[in-house]
Amino acid sequence: MSKNMLVMEVTCPNCGDLLTEGRRVHLEAYIKDTNQDGKIFLSAIFGDDSIETDIEVPDGSVAEFRCPTCDVSLMLNTPCKLCGATMASLNLATGGYLEFCSRRGCRGHALGGFGDIDQMIGLVNRMMKTPHD
Numbered sequence: 001m002s003k004n005m006l007v008m009e010v011t012c013p014n015c016g017d018l019l020t021e022g023r024r025v026h027l028e029a030y031i032k033d034t035n036q037d038g039k040i041f042l043s044a045i046f047g048d049d050s051i052e053t054d055i056e057v058p059d060g061s062v063a064e065f066r067c068p069t070c071d072v073s074l075m076l077n078t079p080c081k082l083c084g085a086t087m088a089s090l091n092l093a094t095g096g097y098l099e100f101c102s103r104r105g106c107r108g109h110a111l112g113g114f115g116d117i118d119q120m121i122g123l124v125n126r127m128m129k130t131p132h133d
């Protein structure tokens, strides 16, 4: 059990329910490409874009994420800077929020941003509440 693993505790922006379960984030999603609807578990580990799901999510398909508790859409009106798909948003239990791309296979799909170093430092600071200089 590594304590260095950066597991993000995320909550629903609408109802505030904790969506992180162990090292996974439990969401509901509708996949337009395959017309399927079901549970998707995103990795809660910072920068990891792996998912676990029973529904078909082909590479390049776009998901519409919803909260499994209150069923409110988590989608934003913001396009992904990398691929143009719609971004989704979750709150961090420690304060602040994160956005991620809804397209499977896009680098922006990983929780925590595009791997941009400034974004990562900003997110880690928001999570750890440690000053950075």
Ligand SMILES: [Zn+2]
Residues within 6 Å of the ligand: 012, 013, 014, 015, 016, 017, 067, 068, 069, 070, 071, 072
């Ligand atoms: Zn909710």
Ligand SMILES: [Zn+2]
Residues within 6 Å of the ligand: 080, 081, 082, 083, 084, 085, 101, 102, 103, 106, 107, 108, 109
């Ligand atoms: Zn994207």
